[in-house]
Amino acid sequence: MRWFTFRNDSGPPSAGAAPAGEVKERHATWVELFFDLVFVAAVSRLATNLDHDYTPSGLLRFAAVFFPVWWAWIGHTFYLTRFDTGDIRHRLLTILQIAGVGAMVVTISGALGPTSAAFALSYAAVRFLLVVSYLVSVRRLPAARPLVARFVTGFGAAAALWAVSALVPPPWRFAVWGLAMVVDVLAPLTAGDLHAAVPPHPMHLPERFGLFTIIVIGEQVVAVMASVGAGAATPASVLAGAVGFAMASAYWWGYFEGARGARTLVLRSGRMVMLYHQWLYAHLPLVMGIVSTAVGIRLVVPAPNAPLPGAGALILCLSVAATMLSLAAISFSSCRARRLPRVRRNLAMQLAAAALAGGLGLLGPRLPGLVLLAVLAALCIAQVLIFPRRPGDEGESC
DSSP: OOOOOOBOTTOOGGGOOOOGGGSOOOOOOHHHHHHHHHHHHHHHHHHHHHHHOOSHHHHHHHHHHHHHHHHHHHHHHHHHHHSBOOSHHHHHHHHHHHHHHHHHHHTSTTTTTTTHHHHHHHHHHHHHHHHHHHHHHHTTOGGGHHHHHHHHHHHHHHHHHHHHHTTSOTTHHHHHHHHHHHHHHHHHHTOTTHHHHSOOOTTHHHHHHHHHHHHHHHHHHHHHHHHHHHSOOOHHHHHHHHHHHHHHHHHHHIIIIISOTTOOBOOOSGGGHHHHHHHHHTHHHHHHHHHHHHHHHHHHTTSTTSOOSTTHHHHHHHHHHHHHHHHHHHHTTOHHHHTOHHHHHHHHHHHHHHHHHHHGGGTGGGSOHHHHHHHHHHHHHHHHHHSOOOOOOTTBOO
16 A cells, blocks of 8 residues: 655745746645634634633633644644645544644633643644654655754644643643743744745645635624524614624625735745745734634624623724734735835725724723724725735735
């Protein structure tokens, strides 16, 4: 039986990505979509946690758990886009990672409490399996060895720290988590030109990010619909739900059409690595902001004529502002966009709109929830209209 077959549609990795016109079209596979399904459950559980504690401390706890979950998805996604295999070994390793993520989902509600040790061991298992996947795959691709060596060292050390943290009592356990995440993130962040030597697939990777983003936006739509149907519908609650749906639509439009977040990206040289990182890491506050926005909308719908309690209005406004800033950062990660004066002018307008959304949080406690939602929705729609009409930047490189 032939266990391993390497396929790289973008050409020899040592030569960088091929020109966009020569790259074979490639889309997410069924096993990748199966992998993504587990993260639908993870996002839903994290949203539920935040729904139960929509406070500044609750938001910090949400972010602390969301980051490793998102990073687990990032790790496997980047592995697959470079080492696309379809054999039994690859599928078994992926299924084992799915099981590990499933264990993270099961323990996510108490990840900072009674199930923190189990959550840490689950995450460590996912990262160790990723290291094994890299070690298995790199044997057939010598050009990738320098990059893989860095990943194996960094990811392996981080996974070991997560495993050891299960033996450390809280709150020091969480300090070890923080150190482990720093090690985990520094591995790819400091790789520099090694990324360009073995480039991600220019179409496959943006598509995977687009799919994950639309899953999160879909969660917002589901949250809005569920909140409207949960109680006795009134004209005000239905209107609040409609405004929430308009915000979700603006997020979708802003990401796929305005910021062109899922555009084809060719990582040809080291010059583009920093812009690639900007595009990549801007997705973290983006998806967190979308989830937090959905929770805020869900809290407004049952009592649309009353202000959000506590710091709820401030959190909702800051969530919208973070999402808008992330969309602007993704849009401005385009080399071609950076060279256009009108794009830079429009960026200033987008930043101003995001600042207004965040500043609105100071008035939020005095405004009915429906009014607050309406103003935020207007700002989200304004950002969509602000996005510049620019020449296509598909397949651009720096």
